[in-house]
Amino acid sequence: MKKNLFCAAMLLTSFSAFTAEQHAHWGYSGETGPENWAKLTPEFGACAGKNQTPVNLDGFIKAELKPLKFNYKAGGSQILNNGHTVQVVYDAGSNVVIDGVEYALKQFHFHAPSENQIKGESYPLEGHFVHADKDGNLAVVTVMFKEGHANEALESLWTHMPAKEGDKIALSPANNALKFFPKDHAYYRFNGSLTTPPCTEGVRWIVMKKPVFVSKAQIDAFKKVMVHANNRPLQPINAREILG
Numbered sequence: 301m302k303k304n305l306f307c308a309a310m311l312l313t314s315f316s317a318f319t320a321e322q323h324a325h326w327g328y329s330g331e332t333g334p335e336n337w338a339k340l341t342p343e344f345g346a347c348a349g350k351n352q353t354p355v356n357l358d359g360f361i362k363a364e365l366k367p368l369k370f371n372y373k374a375g376g377s378q379i380l381n382n383g384h385t386v387q388v389v390y391d392a393g394s395n396v397v398i399d400g401v402e403y404a405l406k407q408f409h410f411h412a413p414s415e416n417q418i419k420g421e422s423y424p425l426e427g428h429f430v431h432a433d434k435d436g437n438l439a440v441v442t443v444m445f446k447e448g449h450a451n452e453a454l455e456s457l458w459t460h461m462p463a464k465e466g467d468k469i470a471l472s473p474a475n476n477a478l479k480f481f482p483k484d485h486a487y488y489r490f491n492g493s494l495t496t497p498p499c500t501e502g503v504r505w506i507v508m509k510k511p512v513f514v515s516k517a518q519i520d521a522f523k524k525v526m527v528h529a530n531n532r533p534l535q536p537i538n539a540r541e542i543l544g
């Protein structure tokens with residue numbers, strides 16, 4: 301029961317109609333693993349959809365993508381371990397403007413190894429910055445981490461690493477998510493889904509072209525608390541185009 305409540309809490313910002321009662325247990329291997337998500341409960345039916353994430357970003361369609369406008373302020377006020385990821389909950393008041401629409405930053409979290417790939421390359425860590433507009437439409441901005449020197453922004457976060465599932469730790473002062481992005485905000489874009497059940501589609505995906513660095517010790521610290529890999533396998537691109 302305790303586990304179910306935390307899972308529901310993770311989904312709350314992105315899928316408010318989903319209640320703890322409806323929530324089926326899911327994981328990254330075995331009977332509750334990604335191959336079986338769509339069969340676990342009717343609410344996870346979208347996991348068998350045609351527009352799923354993650355994907356291998358390749359075969360780009362050249363496009364004049366408008367620069368992203370980030371209006372972020374310090375707002376990462378809590379870090380938690382929900383058993384599926386380590387997530388930072390963000391206070392209201394920060395947004396990114398995509399196609400003239402404001403998407404408020406709700407939370408960000410991590411996957412190791414990366415879920416998406418760029419031209420067939422997997423990365424040791426991927427950050428997902430989850431945004432929603434006033435109608436609940438989602439936009440996820442993704443950053444790839446490449447192994448190298450320690451990441452300064454992660455360093456301050458990881459000192460508050462929630463070691464066990466259910467752990468929640470307040471961040472004071474609040475963290476600014478902008479520090480995680482590369483200086484160059486050039487990006488790829490495609491349409492996809494949540495990468496965790498209920499795998500809801502209609503999510504705008506923005507993938508930063510340039511990776512940022514992360515040290516091996518920082519990757520290991522995350523993997524240690526996750527215990528297992530938390531990346532969904534690649535999904536077919538089907539009829540979608542990747543702009544870049």
Ligand SMILES: [Zn+2]
Pocket residue numbers: 409410411428495
């Ligand atoms: Zn994610």
